[in-house]
Amino acid sequence: MAQEHSKQAAHSHMHDFKGHIEAAEADLEYWRTKRLEPRLIQLHRRGVLTFYDLVRTAAACPAAPTTAVAHDIETRVRALEDGLDDYTRGINLISLDGPGYPSVIEDTRKERGDYDDFFRIAKPPHDGALEERIARLEHQLREYRHLLDVLTRALLDKGVLTAEMVEQQRAFLAGRGAWHGARIVARAWVDPAFKQALLTKGREAVRELNIPPGRLGKLGVAENTPTLHNIVVCTLCSCYPHDLLGDPPWWYRDDSYKERIVRDARGMLAERFNLHLADHVEVRVHDSTSDVRWMVLPCRPAGTDGWSEEQLARLVTIESLVGTAPAVDPAALPRGGC
Amino acid sequence: MPASHPTHRFRVGDPVQVERVNPTGNPRTPHYIRGKTGVVTVLHGSIVNPIDHRDVYPPLCSVLFRVRDVFGGSSDDKLSIDLHEDWLTPASPSDEPTLD
Numbered sequence: 001m002a003q004e005h006s007k008q009a010a011h012s013h014m015h016d017f018k019g020h021i022e023a024a025e026a027d028l029e030y031w032r033t034k035r036l037e038p039r040l041i042q043l044h045r046r047g048v049l050t051f052y053d054l055v056r057t058a059a060a061c062p063a064a065p066t067t068a069v070a071h072d073i074e075t076r077v078r079a080l081e082d083g084l085d086d087y088t089r090g091i092n093l094i095s096l097d098g099p100g101y102p103s104v105i106e107d108t109r110k111e112r113g114d115y116d117d118f119f120r121i122a123k124p125p126h127d128g129a130l131e132e133r134i135a136r137l138e139h140q141l142r143e144y145r146h147l148l149d150v151l152t153r154a155l156l157d158k159g160v161l162t163a164e165m166v167e168q169q170r171a172f173l174a175g176r177g178a179w180h181g182a183r184i185v186a187r188a189w190v191d192p193a194f195k196q197a198l199l200t201k202g203r204e205a206v207r208e209l210n211i212p213p214g215r216l217g218k219l220g221v222a223e224n225t226p227t228l229h230n231i232v233v234c235t236l237c238s239c240y241p242h243d244l245l246g247d248p249p250w251w252y253r254d255d256s257y258k259e260r261i262v263r264d265a266r267g268m269l270a271e272r273f274n275l276h277l278a279d280h281v282e283v284r285v286h287d288s289t290s291d292v293r294w295m296v297l298p299c300r301p302a303g304t305d306g307w308s309e310e311q312l313a314r315l316v317t318i319e320s321l322v323g324t325a326p327a328v329d330p331a332a333l334p335r336g337g338c
Numbered sequence: 339m340p341a342s343h344p345t346h347r348f349r350v351g352d353p354v355q356v357e358r359v360n361p362t363g364n365p366r367t368p369h370y371i372r373g374k375t376g377v378v379t380v381l382h383g384s385i386v387n388p389i390d391h392r393d394v395y396p397p398l399c400s401v402l403f404r405v406r407d408v409f410g411g412s413s414d415d416k417l418s419i420d421l422h423e424d425w426l427t428p429a430s431p432s433d434e435p436t437l438d
Contacts, residue, residue, distance in 0.1 A: 217385060218382060218385050220400075220420075222418075235368050235370075236366050236368060237366070262368075262370065262405075262408075262409075262417060263405070263409045264413075265405075265415060266413070266415060282414065282415060282416065283415040283416070284402075284415065284416045284417070284418055285405075285415070285416070285417050285418065286400075286418045286419075286420075287368055287371075287417060287418070287419050287420075288420055289364060289366045289367065289398075289419075289420045289421070289422075290366060291382070291385040291395070291398050291420060291422075292382055292385070292398065292400070292420045
């Protein structure tokens with residue numbers, strides 16, 4: 001894998017602004033149409049929090065002042081991506097089930113226009129030159145960030161959520177299953193017998209780590225090697241061993257990922273995930289039916305000889321568990337990080 | 339992984355073709371793979387999965403397909419799809435893809 005890592009390091013500068021902008025546009029739209037707006041409408045319809053509550057709160061909760069716009073494109077794109085991360089985290093933070101109004105994710109075929117174009121959710125235009133698209137995204141993100149802040153404030157003011165609930169959710173999001181996945185991978189890197197058990201017995205093997213094995217179907221483990229790179233998708237729904245590993249990255253549920261990854265995994269890895277695989281590495285995409293839920297066992301990064309399991313586990317990201325990224329290269333860690 | 343399995347009709351290495359239509363089968367079989375030919379790589383046995391479906395489906399196999407056999411193009415990359423055996427028929431030798 002050393003070869004891939006050095007190749008990847010060479011791409012640490014952004015080289016495909018258009019790809020990043022397209023991804024950001026898709027991301028922003030997904031979170032708006034599938035996660036934020038359905039939640040607003042649901043809360044309103046249930047009488048939990050009305051649109052008028054939002055108007056009232058907004059009067060006391062102005063938008064953050066616009067910050068000075070950087071001149072170079074790369075800085076602006078990175079700032080957009082950071083803002084988007086923050087925005088999606090904010091939505092997850094308040095996506096809590098309440099009595100009679102479970103947290104909704106709207107993702108219906110009807111809204112995709114599968115049956116009738118009339119019902120397709122309206123999409124804002126994404127045309128124009130790169131700078132226009134960046135400016136439009138900056139503007140939209142600022143607006144939706146404000147809406148999210150108002151919604152969060154209103155939920156807290158009205159007592160629908162309490163600060164304790166939000167704090168609990170923050171802790172849950174930060175520590176949930178992903179750390180289990182990281183510990184499982186780290187153990188497999190250092191203990192060949194455990195790895196063998198994991199590959200053949202799946203869930204049952206994780207008991208020795210004192211991790212609850214969960215019970216959603218069978219756990220499939222696809223092992224990466226220097227010549228084989230595995231990726232997981234569920235094109236028909238979003239099957240993932242989430243009872244064991246927590247939630248997959250949010251885009252795992254997104255159609256743009258599902259549709260392209262099975263047809264052109266190599267292209268998508270390069271363009272959307274900045275993962276450039278050498279030609280001699282075979283790409284294998286696992287599309288799961290819910291009976292077997294797959295995770296990727298990434299390659300152990302070079303330069304980690306003698307590392308403890310805990311140190312190794314910190315190299316495992318949720319992206320590496322679905323195969324859109326390798327485990328973190330220790331050379332890329334901040335000094336003193338491990 | 340054992341080469342044969344007491345409950346399985348197929349063995350690892352068997353070329354198989356996916357049925358185009360199977361009204362009683364698991365509806366979660368992806369549409370794009372129907373009618374395509376691949377090779378059995380893993381036998382999973384019969385999986386009891388009461389959370390996702392009430393009845394136990396026939397034994398499940400992982401089947402490996404070439405992306406180019408499924409979507410055209412020239413890619414050497416592969417797709418691994420989990421398919422229940424009622425979706426599979428033995429492929430004739432001439433259909434057999436050579437998976438290296």
